[in-house]
Each structure stands twice: as C-alpha cells, then as structure tokens.
Amino acid sequence: MTNKKWATLLVLISIPLSYYGFSNFEAGSSEPLEAVLISLACTGGIACFFGGLYLFFTKEKGRGESLLVSQTTVKDPPIQKEVIKQPTKKVNKMAKTTSTSVEMMKREKELETRRKELEGLLEEVRHEETKLEQSLQEKGWVKKDGDWGIE
Secondary structure, eight states, X not given: OOHHHHHHHHHHHHHHHHHXXXXXXXXXOSSHHHHHHHHHHHHHHHHHHHHHHHHHHSOOOOSSTXXXXXXXXXXXXXXXXXXXXXXXXXXXXXXXXXXXXXXXXXXXXXXXXXXXXXXXXXXXXXXXXXXXHHHHHHTTEEEETTEEEEO
C-alpha cells in the first residue's frame, strides 16, 4: 500500500475512536475497564489522526529509481526491481561450493566402499591362486620363470 492509502485508512480509523473516547470522556465511568478503554480511544484516535496527516504530507521514499545519477551524492545507479529479486553471485557460488562439497564427500564414500570391495575380491583371487598353485604342484607341475612346466 502507498502512503496515501495508509494515511486515509488511519484518518478513517481515528474518527470513530476519537468520537467514542471524547463523547464518553465527559460523562466519566464507574468501571475501571471502561475508563481505560475511553482513555485508549482518545489517545489512539489522536495518534491515528496525526499519523495519517504525517503520512499524507510526506513523500514516499523509494530506492532512487526516479533520481538521476547526477542528483545523487554517491555515484551508484538506482536499484532496479529485477536486480533485487535475483540472488547475488556470492550466494550462488556458496551454494555451488556447498553442493559440490557435499557431492564430493558422497563420492569419496562411494570410492572408499568400492576400494574395500576390490580389496576383498583381490584377497579372494590371491587365495584361490595359491590353492590352484598347490594343486598344480601336487600333480607334478613346476613354475619356472613365471611359466608352468612338467618336471
């Protein structure tokens, strides 16, 4: 909402508040709660009225969209709405770094799991090779220079 709409709303709210407060103020009240309500209505009505007047006569301060660069003391261009909606590059870099770091940590866990599996398979192959070599040696085969031959 603009300042003019807020100002109109505050002035319209102040009318019934002030009327209730000041019309019952002179009559007084025997109940403490009603006396508090009357004083709040008077105070609230006056505050809303003057607040509405203040908003009505002040200009809405923007972010410099209508100013020329030569009218500003700092030589920054005015902020445009499209620029405000876009996340900053620093946030994007941090998000990418975080996501790649998380992905890298997951990848490292996967590689560690695969390495353990491969080490287990390698141990199994070595054990099987050893058994096979023993079986071949029992049947009379001999290993010479990496090749198998009969004795």
